[in-house]
Amino acid sequence: MDKVIILQSTITCPNCGHQKEETMPTDACQFFYECENCKTRLKPKHGDCCVYCSYGTVVCPPKQNGNSCC
Template structure:
């Protein structure tokens, strides 16, 4: 049996053009992300591990796991 991992989704909002996109936590756990609307390259804010933690409506999985520990 082949199991597919389902990653939670989050909404990432570009601080430049305010465009919002739905991305999975796997996609969001990146150090760079290009906005599909204005092509701005988003980088995590100082102290954040990824673009989800900086620009998403929820933290990434690793941050949620750290909070639970």
């Protein structure tokens, strides 16, 4: 049975608290993300592979699939 991969994740900006639901890429990690509210450029926390693993409600598709990230 195939795993269902969730592609939607809500990113929360640690600077201003703004939240936005985004669609995660399935073929690459997203290293940078700009908050549309305060324009802060987010990058992954130490040890995380992408902004979704650091600031999202759902980890990136490779991690959901049980793989190490990109």
